[in-house]
Amino acid sequence: MIVSVLKNVWSALIILRQCLIFRSMENTLWLPWIRGFEAYLLLERSLAGNTIEAYTRDIGKLAEYLGMQERNLGPADVRAEDLTTFLAWLNELGLSAPSQARLLSALKTFYKYLLLEEGIKDDPTALLEGPRLQRSIPSVLSYDDIQAMLVTIDLSTAQGQRNRAILEILYACGLRVSELCDLRLSNLFLDVEFLRIIGKGNKERIVPIGADAIKHLNFYLEGARKQLPQVKKGHENYVFLNRRGARLSRVMVFLIVKEAATQAGIEQIVSPHTFRHSFATHLLEGGADLKAIQDMLGHESILTTEIYTHLDTDYLRETILRFHPRNRRN
Template identity: 45%
Template sequence: MAKRRTKLQLMQQAGPPEKSTQSVDSIRNDFLDYLRGECHLAANTLAAYGRDLQRFLDWLGRRRLDAVRVGDLTEFMGFLNEQQLAPASVSRSVVAVRTFFKYLQLEGLVTENPAELLSAQKLWQRVPGVLSRRQVEDFLAAPRKTDAFWQRDVALLEVLYATGCRASEVCSLRLADLSLEQKFLKCTGKGGKQRMVPIGGRAIEAIERYVDELRGILAAKNPNRPEALFLSRSGRSLDRIQLWRLVKQYARRAGVDHQISPHSLRHSFATHLLAGGADLRQVQEMLGHASIQTTQIYTHVEHSRLKRVHQQFHPRA
C-alpha cells in the first residue's frame, strides 16, 4: 500500500509529460507562431509582443507558468511602473500577457487564466495630444519652396492628415494605389488588410504637383523603377524613420508641440471628424480598426475637451 501511494505521489508531482518536457522558450516561440499564423499580426506588432512577453518571462524567472496567480501579475504591473515605462508600453505589456495566458489555456498548458482579471490602463488615457485645427493649418503650411523636396513634403503631410493613415501605411503607398479621380487611396494596414480611404482636394492637388514636378527626378536616381509613391532623395521608398524626422522638423518650424509624431496626425484626423459629427462606425472603417472599442478612445478625447470647456466657462461648473 505504501509502495502504491509513493508511485501515485510521483505521478502527481511529475504532471502530464508534454507539459513538463516543453521548455518556456519553446512555448514562447509557439505562441509567437500562433500570433503570426492565426492572428495575422503585423511584423512590428509581433516584435513588440515578443519583447513584452520576454520581459515578463525574465521577471517570472524559474516560477512555473501554471503556478502564476493574479497577485503575481499585480506585482509584475508594479515592476513595469518601477521601470518608468511609458503608459502605452505598460498597457501593451498587459495585453501581451493576457493574450499569452489565453493561449496557454487554449493549449491546455494551464487550467485557469489569472490574467483575465488583469486590467490594463484605459486606452483613452494614453492617447497622445491632439492638434487643434489652427495647429494643423500651421503645420501643413510649414514646408517652404526653398526646401529641397518641398513638393514631396507638402504631399506627405497632407496625406497623413487627410486620410488618418499610419506612418507605415503612407510609406507603403504605391502609384497604383491612387484613385485620385474617385478621391480614394488604397492602403495596406496591419496584417496585410487593405482598405479604401477617401482623400480631399487639398491633398490631391499636393500629390499631383509632387508627381508632376519632383517624383520623376527622384525615381530616376534608382534604376529599379520604384513603385512607391513617396521617395527619398536617393530614389528609394521613404521609410518610417525618415517620415518621423520630417514630421519633427516641420513641427518645430510651425511652433507645434515637440512631442508631435506621425501618429498625432492620425489622432487629430479621428478627433476632428468625430467633433464635426461623423459616425463612429465610419471613422472606424477609415482608420482600419478591427474593434470599434479602439475607435471609441477618440470620443473620450473629445468629451475630455468639452469637459474642460464647461469647467472653464460655465458659471456653475
C-alpha cells in the same frame, strides 16, 4: 543634447539586454513556445510586426524575471502568484501604466495561445487585472496651424515636393504613420479620389482623399519621384521614397513633421499622429458622423473614436442652444 544621447544609449542597452535574454533562453522551455507564439500572432491573429515584436519582448521579460529569482520554471509551471509578483516588480521599477497594460495583454494572449496548443490546462492570467488607464485628451492643431506648417515647405526642391505631399495626406486622410510609409502606388485611385489602406491586423479600408492632397501628391509623383536616380529593388511600388530610392522610414516622417512645426513657430509637440487627431477632431467639429470617422480611421471599436468628442465648451454650448428642444433658438 545630452539627454538625447543618454536616451539613445539606454535604448541600445535595452536592445542588447533583450538579445542576451533570448540567447540565454535557447536551452530552456521558453524559446520553443515563444517561437510558436510569434507564428500564432502572425498567421492566426494577423498582428503587425511591431506588435508581435513588443509581445514577444514582454514574454521575454517574464522569463528574465523568473531567471533572476533562480526559478527554472517553464511557461506551463507559472502560476497566478508568480505573475502578480512579476507585475508588482515592474511597477516598482517605474514601468508606466500604459506599458503595464500592454504587457498584461501580451501575457493573456500568450497563455491563450498555450491553452489552444494544450500546453497548459488552466490559464494563470484569468483573474489578473491591469491598471486603470485615464483617457487623455488628444493633442490637436488648429486649421491655421496646419496651414502655417504647409506653407513653410519649399516646393522648388524635390524633398519639399515630397514633404508637402506627406503632410497633405496625413491631414486629408488621417493615416497612421505606418500606413503612410506602407502606401503603395497600386493602392492609389486618384481618379475616383480614394486610397486603399492596409491598417492594423492587415485590415483593409477605403479612405477618401481631397483635391488639394491629390494635387500635391501628383506634383510629387510626376516630379520629384520620377527624378530619383534609381529606386531600390523591391521598393518600386512604395509611394514615398528617400533620396536613395528606398521606402521612407517612420523616423524620417517624424522628423519631417517636427521640422515643419518648428519652421511654422508652433511650440507644442507635433507628431504625425497629431495630424490624425486633428483630422478626426476637425471632421467631428464640422458635423461629421462618428461612425463615418471610425471607418475612415480604421478603429475596430467606436469607443476608441469617441475620444474625439472632446470638443470645446463654446461648441458644445452652441450645439445645445441650436438643437435641444427646450433651448432651441428662433
